[in-house]
Amino acid sequence: MPGCAINGILSPVAGRAYDMYGPKVLLTPGFLIMLFMLWNLSHVTTDTSMYTVVLLHSGLMVGVTFVMMPLQTHGLNALPANLYPDGTALINTLLQISGSIGTALAITIMSASQNSFLKSVSNPSDPAMESISLTAGGQTAFILGIVLAILGVIMSLFMNKPTPKEQPQTQ
Template structure:
């Protein structure tokens, strides 16, 4: 007499349900036009100025495309990105902090080499080597995760924006007599502050989302990182160029090397004054941050 053993008792079968999603081609096209228009507009603004017709047209088309894109995501059955992520206040705060924080960081990375070369008279290689410690500081700041787990995001984010505001105010007051090593020190402080701010705020924002919204939240934050990089660089160069032209137009000898250096420093000061304002705004926003739990508002 044979005994038939059910196969289910021998093998444990894991059944995965395959879900088929329709790709909304129009949404992808709208997002490409929207982000592409904004990125192109801000990039072009660095050379032509914010009042250029091409810049204004690009930004207008980009914003209009994004508005249509958002409205479409709210109405179609299978949106490319679920905008329900913006129902969570800590996630919204993370997006704002990511946007403004990266604007400050990218502005510093483009302005300080120009200042050290054109203002302090250093060579390109010397300026790069002197700024290298600030770029490496992110590796040292791996301990941020432990502080986040123990104390939550508030201590890190608020403290980070206090430090970034101090650093930006310092850079807004640089001159021909500013010590290069002092510049390095405050650049390192700025990099430390951004390490304290960006990852903890993003992690905290994503923690508030339901698990099925993690991919959407990550996509939104990654988009903000890319967009803020372009915006920060373009704004820094635009303010720098406008300030330089205004300074040189007020003096008779615009070809003098000292005058050119002073014009550059004036542009750097004005650009970092703008960064200081952004840092203060972020500092105020960070006062409302609190440890998030998944799906809890």
């Protein structure tokens, strides 16, 4: 809940920053914030407090806010106005599809890592091993996010400035 609230609160701030500076100023720091938070989430253990996890997730959502909104706006601004409804529909469809694929991939990685961990311990039926194996699987799954965030940082460095047609309008 706190991460979603932060996302909602910061979206207008990110929108104003996009209007003033364009997407690149938001994308690179956004991906770097995501990378930092995902790195820390990949080191969560069974001893990590719930508050730490909530704090890390909230920080992750700050990065997500500074990535998603500028990318969507920049993509739509590249279209002629008569294609905005089609562009919006396409973006929403791609978000749903990629979210489903990403979730399935992360769960597959987590499950495989969890099973691999359980095979490596002397007593896999020990109830304590269940939570430890789940944590180990989660740590491995966050590596997928780290890889994607690294790719995002690299691509954000090559982000083109908006062309005059795409240039955000300040009011």
